[in-house]
Amino acid sequence: xxxxxxxxxxxxxWRKVFTVSGKEEDTYPKIGNTNTALVMLAAETFAxxxxxxxxxxxxVVACGIDTRPTGPSIADAVIRVLTAYNVVVKYIGIVxxxxxxxxxxxxxxxxxxxxxxxxxxxxxLKFGLNDGGVLPGSENVQLIESFKQKxxxxxAEERITSVAKQCKPIDIxxxxxxxxxxxxxxxxxxxxxxxxxxxACQTPESVNExxxxxxxxxxxxxxxxxxxxxxxxxxxxxxxxxxxxCGISFYAINDTPGQIAHAIIPEPENLVHCAKEMERLxxxxxxxxxxxxxxxxxxxxxxxVYWDEIENKAKILKAQEVFSLSVLSELAFSQxxxxxxxxxxxxxxxxxxxxxxxDAIASFYNASVFRAEVGEANVVNLARQKRSEGYSVRILxxxxxxxxxxxxxxxxxxxxxxxxxxxxxxxRSDQADEPNLFHTWCQISxxxxxxxxxxxxxxxxxxxxxxxTTGVSDKRAIMHITTQDHxxxxxxxxxxxxxxxxxxxxxxxxxxxxxxxxxxxxxGTVEKKDIDDxxxxxxxxxxxxxxDSKETPCAFMWMRGSGTEPVFRIMCDVKGxxxxxxxxxxxxxxxxxxxxxxx
Numbered sequence: 001x002x003x004x005x006x007x008x009x010x011x012x013x014w015r016k017v018f019t020v021s022g023k024e025e026d027t028y029p030k031i032g033n034t035n036t037a038l039v040m041l042a043a044e045t046f047a048x049x050x051x052x053x054x055x056x057x058x059x060v061v062a063c064g065i066d067t068r069p070t071g072p073s074i075a076d077a078v079i080r081v082l083t084a085y086n087v088v089v090k091y092i093g094i095v096x097x098x099x100x101x102x103x104x105x106x107x108x109x110x111x112x113x114x115x116x117x118x119x120x121x122x123x124x125l126k127f128g129l130n131d132g133g134v135l136p137g138s139e140n141v142q143l144i145e146s147f148k149q150k151x152x153x154x155x156a157e158e159r160i161t162s163v164a165k166q167c168k169p170i171d172i173x174x175x176x177x178x179x180x181x182x183x184x185x186x187x188x189x190x191x192x193x194x195x196x197x198x199x200a201c202q203t204p205e206s207v208n209e210x211x212x213x214x215x216x217x218x219x220x221x222x223x224x225x226x227x228x229x230x231x232x233x234x235x236x237x238x239x240x241x242x243x244x245x246c247g248i249s250f251y252a253i254n255d256t257p258g259q260i261a262h263a264i265i266p267e268p269e270n271l272v273h274c275a276k277e278m279e280r281l282x283x284x285x286x287x288x289x290x291x292x293x294x295x296x297x298x299x300x301x302x303x304x305v306y307w308d309e310i311e312n313k314a315k316i317l318k319a320q321e322v323f324s325l326s327v328l329s330e331l332a333f334s335q336x337x338x339x340x341x342x343x344x345x346x347x348x349x350x351x352x353x354x355x356x357x358x359d360a361i362a363s364f365y366n367a368s369v370f371r372a373e374v375g376e377a378n379v380v381n382l383a384r385q386k387r388s389e390g391y392s393v394r395i396l397x398x399x400x401x402x403x404x405x406x407x408x409x410x411x412x413x414x415x416x417x418x419x420x421x422x423x424x425x426x427x428r429s430d431q432a433d434e435p436n437l438f439h440t441w442c443q444i445s446x447x448x449x450x451x452x453x454x455x456x457x458x459x460x461x462x463x464x465x466x467x468x469t470t471g472v473s474d475k476r477a478i479m480h481i482t483t484q485d486h487x488x489x490x491x492x493x494x495x496x497x498x499x500x501x502x503x504x505x506x507x508x509x510x511x512x513x514x515x516x517x518x519x520x521x522x523x524g525t526v527e528k529k530d531i532d533d534x535x536x537x538x539x540x541x542x543x544x545x546x547x548d549s550k551e552t553p554c555a556f557m558w559m560r561g562s563g564t565e566p567v568f569r570i571m572c573d574v575k576g577x578x579x580x581x582x583x584x585x586x587x588x589x590x591x592x593x594x595x596x597x598x599x
Contacts (some may be wrong), residue, residue, distance in 0.1 A: 041160050214247075251286070353558045539561055
C-alpha cells in the first residue's frame with residue numbers, strides 16, 4: 001500500500017512535491033523509489049484506460065516534460081510502464097503544453113509531465129486523448145478511482161516495479177533515440193496549427209494570405225516583443241522563429257531550458273523582470289518594443305507587459321486585464337470574419353471568477369457569456385457544448401488566471417494571447433476588405449475620442465470597462481480552511497451571510513448602492529443561478545452577485561477550494577474604479593468564512 005495523501009488529484013492535473021526531500025523549492029532531480037512507484041501506477045492506470053478507450057492493443061501516445069529537474073526521472077518511469085503495456089510512446093522531451101497537445105491530435109493521446117505554475121520541486125501528470133486538451137472531469141474521475149485502488153493494494157510498489165521490468169531495453173533505447181525526430185515533427189505540427197488558430201483560416205492559401213497581411217501591417221507599425229522565458233518549456237518551442245517570421249522583433253531573457261531564474265507563476269510580482277528588460281532595451285534605442293510576456297513552466301499561460309509611451313516605462317497588466325483585451329480583440333476579429341453571416345451567434349465561455357468586465361465587453365458585440373467551474377477542462381467542455389448548440393465560441397478561458405484559449409485550440413497559449421493583442425494593434429485599415437479592430441470597438445463602445453491613426457496600448461486600455469478585481473496571487477485571495485467538508489462550510493457560510501446581510505444591507509445601499517443579491521453555483525460545466533441553498537455547490541464554485549438600484553450587477557464575491565493546491569481561494573470583483581469597495585467586500589467575505597469555518 002502506498003499513501004497518496006499528499007497527491008492532489010484533479011482534472012487540471014495530478015500534482016505533488018516529487019523531490020526526495022519533500023521540499024517544494026528543492027531542485028534535486030531524483031524522486032526516490034516510492035514516488036517512482038506512484039508514477040508507474042499512474043502510467044499503468046492511463047495505459048489501461050487508453051487501450052480500452054481506443055479499442056487498440058498498441059495505441060500511440062505522446063510523452064513530454066516541462067523543464068523541472070524531476071521531469072526526466074518521472075518520464076522514464078512513465079515510458080517503461082507504457083511500453084510494458086504495448087503502448088507506442090512518442091517521446092518529445094522538453095515540450096510546451098500547447099505543443100504536445102496539438103501533436104497528440106495526430107496520435108491517440110498524451111501524458112504530459114508538469115506542475116504548471118507550482119514551485120520547482122512540484123511535478124505532476126496531465127492525461128489526454130487526441131482532442132487537443134486534457135481529459136474532461138468525468139473521465140479523469142475514472143482514472144483517479146482506478147489509481148487509488150491500485151495504490152491501496154498491499155503489494156502495490158513491488159507489483160508495479162515488476163511490471164515496469166517487463167519492457168524490453170531495446171524498445172526504451174529506441175524511444176530515446178527517436179526523440180529528436182519526434183520533437184521536429186511536434187514543432188512543425190504546432191506551428192502549422194497555431195497559424196490556423198491565429199488567422200481563423202482553414203486552407204493553406206488563406207492562412208498565407210492572412211499572414212502576408214499581418215507581416216505588412218507589422219512592418220508599418222514596427223513591433224518588438226520581449227519574453228522572459230524563465231527557463232520554461234517554451235525555450236525549445238516555436239516562439240523566437242515564429243515571431244521573427246511574422247516580421248516582429250523578438251528578444252528573450254532566461255532562455256536556457258531549466259534556467260528557472262525566479263518564481264514560476266506569471267503574476268505581476270514576477271513580471272517585473274520582463275518589464276526591466278523592456279526598459280533596458282528601450283534605453284538602448286529599441287523603440288519598437290511594445291509588448292512583453294512571461295510563460296509559466298509548461299508554457300501554456302503567459303501574462304503581459306506593455307510599453308507606456310507617455311510615462312516612458314513598461315507596465316504590467318493584471319491577469320483579468322490580459323484576458324479582457326484578448327476577448328475584446330477576438331470578438332472584434334470574429335465579428336469581422338462573420339460580417340456576412342446572418343446566422344452568426346457569438347459567445348464567450350469563462351470560469352466563475354472571471355471579472356464581469358467580460359460581460360460588459362461581450363454586450364457590445366451581442367455575445368452571450370457562459371460560465372463553468374474553475375478548471376481548464378470545464379471551460380473547454382462547456383465551449384464544446386455551446387458550439388453544439390449553434391454558438392460561435394472563438395475565445396474562452398479563465399480570466400482569473402490570465403491567458404486565453406482560442407478555438408480550435410483547447411488549451412491556453414501565450415502565442416495566441418500575444419497575437420490577439422497584436423491583431424488589435426496592427427489591423428487598422430480603412431479598406432472595406434480589411435479589418436480595423438480598435439476603431440470598430442471605439443465606435444460601438446462610445447470611445448470615439450480615442451480613435452487615432454497613431455493609437456497605442458495606453459489608448460486601448462483607456463477604452464476597456466473599468467473594474468477592480470482581487471488578483472489570484474493577492475495574499476487576501478488565499479485562505480487556509482480547516483473544514484474538509486465544503487458542503488458543510490458553505491451551509492454555515494450561508495447562515496452567516498444571511499444574518500450579516502440583514503444587518504448591513506442599509507449601509508451597503510447608502511455606501512455602495514448595493515440593493516440586492518443572488519447566489520450562483522458552478523460545478524463542472526453546469527451553472528445554477530438564483531439558488532436558495534449555498535451548500536449545493538459542494539467543492540465547486542459559489543458566487544454572490546450584488547445588484548445596484550438599477551438592478552444591474554455591480555459586484556460579486558466568489559469562493560472555491562483549489563483543486564491543485566491545499567488552499568481555499570476567494571475573490572471579489574467590483575464595477576468601476578472603487579478599490580475601497582473591493583477591499584470592504586473581500587474583508588467581509590473573509591470574516592464570514594472564518595466564522596463559518598469555526599462552527
